[in-house]
Amino acid sequence: MQLVTVKEIYRETDRFLNQKVELSGWVRTVRTSKTFGFIEINDGSFFETIQVVFDESLDNFIEIGKLTISSAIRIQGELVSSPGAKQPFEVKAETIEILALSAADYPLQKKRHTFEYLRTIAHLRPRTNTFAAVFRLRSIVAYAIHKFFQDRGYVYVHTPIITGSDAEGAGEMFRVTALDMALAPKDDSGHIDFSKDFFGRETSLTVSGQLNVETYCMAFRNVYTFGPTFRAENSNTARHAAEFWMIEPEIAFADLSDNMNLAEEMMKYIIQYALDNAPEEMAFFNKFVDKTLFDRLENILSSEFVRVTYTEAVEMLQKEDVNFEYPVRWGMDLQTEHERYLTEKIFKKPVFVSDYPKDIKAFYMRLNDDNKTVAAMDLLVPGVGEIIGGSQREERLDLLQKRMQESGLNAEDYWWYLDLRRYGGVKHAGYGLGFERVIMYLTGMSNIRDVVSFPRTANSCEF
RNA sequence: UCCUCGAUAGCUCAAUGGUGGAGCAACCGGCUGUUAACCGGUAGGUUGUAGGUUCGAGUCCUACUCGGGGAGCCA
Numbered sequence: 001m002q003l004v005t006v007k008e009i010y011r012e013t014d015r016f017l018n019q020k021v022e023l024s025g026w027v028r029t030v031r032t033s034k035t036f037g038f039i040e041i042n043d044g045s046f047f048e049t050i051q052v053v054f055d056e057s058l059d060n061f062i063e064i065g066k067l068t069i070s071s072a073i074r075i076q077g078e079l080v081s082s083p084g085a086k087q088p089f090e091v092k093a094e095t096i097e098i099l100a101l102s103a104a105d106y107p108l109q110k111k112r113h114t115f116e117y118l119r120t121i122a123h124l125r126p127r128t129n130t131f132a133a134v135f136r137l138r139s140i141v142a143y144a145i146h147k148f149f150q151d152r153g154y155v156y157v158h159t160p161i162i163t164g165s166d167a168e169g170a171g172e173m174f175r176v177t178a179l180d181m182a183l184a185p186k187d188d189s190g191h192i193d194f195s196k197d198f199f200g201r202e203t204s205l206t207v208s209g210q211l212n213v214e215t216y217c218m219a220f221r222n223v224y225t226f227g228p229t230f231r232a233e234n235s236n237t238a239r240h241a242a243e244f245w246m247i248e249p250e251i252a253f254a255d256l257s258d259n260m261n262l263a264e265e266m267m268k269y270i271i272q273y274a275l276d277n278a279p280e281e282m283a284f285f286n287k288f289v290d291k292t293l294f295d296r297l298e299n300i301l302s303s304e305f306v307r308v309t310y311t312e313a314v315e316m317l318q319k320e321d322v323n324f325e326y327p328v329r330w331g332m333d334l335q336t337e338h339e340r341y342l343t344e345k346i347f348k349k350p351v352f353v354s355d356y357p358k359d360i361k362a363f364y365m366r367l368n369d370d371n372k373t374v375a376a377m378d379l380l381v382p383g384v385g386e387i388i389g390g391s392q393r394e395e396r397l398d399l400l401q402k403r404m405q406e407s408g409l410n411a412e413d414y415w416w417y418l419d420l421r422r423y424g425g426v427k428h429a430g431y432g433l434g435f436e437r438v439i440m441y442l443t444g445m446s447n448i449r450d451v452v453s454f455p456r457t458a459n460s461c462e463f
Numbered sequence: 464u465c466c467u468c469g470a471u472a473g474c475u476c477a478a479u480g481g482u483g484g485a486g487c488a489a490c491c492g493g494c495u496g497u498u499a500a501c502c503g504g505u506a507g508g509u510u511g512u513a514g515g516u517u518c519g520a521g522u523c524c525u526a527c528u529c530g531g532g533g534a535g536c537c538a
Contacts, residue, residue, distance in 0.1 A: 112475085389538065
């Protein structure tokens with residue numbers, strides 16, 4: 001009797017056909033007749049289920065027929081080719097052992113549930129087809145990202161989760177404190193005295209690893225971070241979460257064009273990797289979640305990403321005969337409706353928009369020679385919108401200091417960041433890729449809450 | 464945070480201001496190759512919460528809570 005997984009049976013069917021096998025897994029569905037029945041089980045190793053046929057020759061036939069969904073069982077039997085149309089093979093059971101009987105009020109039924117309902121039972125939803133596919137893909141894509149960078153010699157840097165820089169500028173921050181807030185020590189002006197706190201200063205959860213990873217970029221040349229990020233923004237959209245994962249590569253001796261080349265190569269690599277290594281899951285998404293998925297992904301793999309400057313994009317949008325809620329005008333940030341129009345209507349594929357006005361972008365972005373724009377780039381993709389935001393960094397100390405001053409930042413807080421410009425600081429660039437947004441893009445899932453195991457959003461931290 | 468729509472059985476949804484229903488799930492029974500199996504039966508409800516209008520409220524009004532969609536912020 002060979003102990004096998006469902007994945008092994010599907011991938012190496014010839015090895016197991018007409019052999020005795022032993023399987024264990026969870027019941028997805030049971031169908032019975034007077035003298036025989038069928039069980040489909042999923043053993044966790046594979047997206048697909050396997051059908052088990054059983055009949056009254058089993059001494060526990062009656063009990064088996066009453067198995068509830070999600071009960072755990074062990075089956076011994078023979079793998080045989082199946083006369084049924086929907087599966088190539090099945091297991092003819094000789095013994096079925098009930099390992100754990102699931103209660104009858106198991107909330108998942110043999111029918112389609114809404115994603116909204118499944119979010120209320122996030123501890124059970126990975127047992128559904130959709131979420132099993134999403135989270136196996138998420139694991140595979142995380143590995144693909146590491147593989148992409150590691151194969152190219154990048155060093156993976158673990159940047160800190162707790163940060164003392166209180167103005168990274170990327171968003172609202174969650175405070176980290178060991179103080180009892182009810183008894184917090186106050187200073188003379190009545191504000192909480194964080195010098196008495198654990199770190200002796202005010203600290204927060206990171207909103208980006210970028211500033212830290214730039215320091216390692218100046219040592220290892222090509223580096224990346226991949227870790228959790230926290231934003232305390234009261235964002236209530238399908239593509240924002242308070243806790244999410246971000247990939248942030250940083251490359252030295254490189255400019256904005258190199259940065260976009262890297263982003264494009266990485267995106268294509270990830271897509272190809274997902275198609276090659278999760279074919280069942282991807283086929284499922286294409287069939288049940290987004291019927292245009294494969295066409296969309298194939299189109300991306302076989303074409304070059306569009307590259308336009310912000311100024312060109314504004315001109316193109318102004319020429320279109322469309323009534324935008326917010327008219328396009330040079331100097332304002334592109335609204336979601338403009339970004340979507342660019343990527344979904346005009347180009348119908350991923351678009352890099354670069355060289356934004358300096359006033360709407362972060363202080364660390366490199367000032368262009370026109371003195372009006374900075375070497376920033378966003379990658380916009382159909383369906384998701386902004387998936388990457390990046391820039392060439394300002395490596396010239398005097399200009400960086402000037403920009404910080406204009407942005408109202410205290411240069412002393414960034415002394416180590418400025419040091420990089422004094423000690424062999426060269427041109428360098430990098431970007432942040434929202435991991436969940438990649439998963440959304442690869443699966444067609446339209447809500448970020450459905451690609452995070454236990455999503456944390458404003459007013460929601462169950463589980 | 465703003466705009467908008469919604470909340471009725473375990474799930475998905477019906478119900479003109481006038482006795483709250485269906486399908487699926489559950490439970491009981493039937494069925495010799497099923498595929499979200501099928502057939503028959505049983506049980507299941509303080510209509511999100513708190514007020515108000517009315518002879519009478521699931522239905523109308525107010526507030527709150529939670530959720531969907533859109534916007535801002537961004538990845």
